[in-house]
Amino acid sequence: MPAIAFGTGSKWKGQDVTDYVSQAIEAGFSHIDSAQWYKTEDSVGRAIHESGLGRSDLYLTTKWSGLTTIPEAIQDSLKNLGVKQVDLYLIHNPMVITDLEVNWRDFEKIKEDGLSRSIGVSNFDLKLMQDLLKIAKVKPAVNQILFHPYNYAQMKELVEFSAEHGIVTEAYSSLQPITKYPGGPVDKPVEAAAKRLGASTTQVLLSWVKSKGVAIVTTSSNKGRLQEYLAVAELPPLTDEEISAIDEAGAKGPSTSIMTSEKANVRKWFKIASITLQLIFQLCFLVRFAYRWMYVW
Numbered sequence: 001m002p003a004i005a006f007g008t009g010s011k012w013k014g015q016d017v018t019d020y021v022s023q024a025i026e027a028g029f030s031h032i033d034s035a036q037w038y039k040t041e042d043s044v045g046r047a048i049h050e051s052g053l054g055r056s057d058l059y060l061t062t063k064w065s066g067l068t069t070i071p072e073a074i075q076d077s078l079k080n081l082g083v084k085q086v087d088l089y090l091i092h093n094p095m096v097i098t099d100l101e102v103n104w105r106d107f108e109k110i111k112e113d114g115l116s117r118s119i120g121v122s123n124f125d126l127k128l129m130q131d132l133l134k135i136a137k138v139k140p141a142v143n144q145i146l147f148h149p150y151n152y153a154q155m156k157e158l159v160e161f162s163a164e165h166g167i168v169t170e171a172y173s174s175l176q177p178i179t180k181y182p183g184g185p186v187d188k189p190v191e192a193a194a195k196r197l198g199a200s201t202t203q204v205l206l207s208w209v210k211s212k213g214v215a216i217v218t219t220s221s222n223k224g225r226l227q228e229y230l231a232v233a234e235l236p237p238l239t240d241e242e243i244s245a246i247d248e249a250g251a252k253g254p255s256t257s258i259m260t261s262e263k264a265n266v267r268k269w270f271k272i273a274s275i276t277l278q279l280i281f282q283l284c285f286l287v288r289f290a291y292r293w294m295y296v297w
């Protein structure tokens, strides 16, 4: 798997990303990340087609986001992307799981049928990953997670556990110290490393992710920035002292909220309860209406 991907989620959701994906491919990205939820698969497909590149020149990741059944979702994704096979197919989020074992068997079937070369997960915490490994005949190849210096302490055990089991961790939203938490404790050690290397703070953050043995999915609308991301591969590595200084500053906060399997379960039950309540209200309304109608007649 190419260690850096161009993402078509977050700020791109629901948009036509054809030009941006084309720009990323021109800049040198060979790994494109999408999802059923993003509604960008069709424009990713257009950009791939327009690039004229062979299927083996690009690595395609997409995800089942729970909008349809898994067998329907993968067929829709392949159609949208205009390909016969994706390289990596992920369960987008624990919240979309109906039954872990049943859902994973569907994923294993997708690999067996050659619709995806690899299968994996996203936003799985340690407990869910351990549960999955107990029932998996095919181990997940990847876990794509929120990963940056401010949640490193929370994610460390999961990343190490995954590495021990040969599962690649792929980081999304690693630039949050710049985009979401500017002025936080991490800025100082990141700026110091950037100065030593003659690099940008963005590059230092991506280098820090690399130092943890973690792959990256990031994005940009800006060609210069895309080149900056790719140039991280050529940078000398951060020193152990620089990595420790970023880790320590990251542990000082701001604290970030991550989705654990417990939280996902609570959310799921909350959603089921709210749908049930809505149905009860509608039923009450119908009964009342029917009663009045009968009374009138």
Ligand SMILES: NC(=O)c1ccc[n+]([C@@H]2O[C@H](COP(=O)([O-])OP(=O)(O)OC[C@H]3O[C@@H](n4cnc5c(N)ncnc54)[C@H](OP(=O)(O)O)[C@@H]3O)[C@@H](O)[C@H]2O)c1
Pocket (backbone or CB within 6 Å): 006, 007, 008, 009, 010, 011, 012, 033, 034, 092, 122, 123, 144, 145, 172, 173, 174, 175, 176, 178, 179, 202, 217, 218, 219, 220, 221, 222, 225
């Ligand atoms: N599996 C999941 O649940 C999940 C969740 C979220 C995201 N993702 C994937 O990860 C991809 C990336 O997510 P993300 O956008 O949150 O990641 P990110 O890599 O943290 O942020 C990318 C954004 O940072 C901005 N940026 C970069 N350097 C900057 C700087 N120096 N100053 C200000 N802004 C800067 C870019 O803006 P410009 O465009 O202006 O350059 C870009 O929009 C998504 O597209 C999606 O594919 C997956």
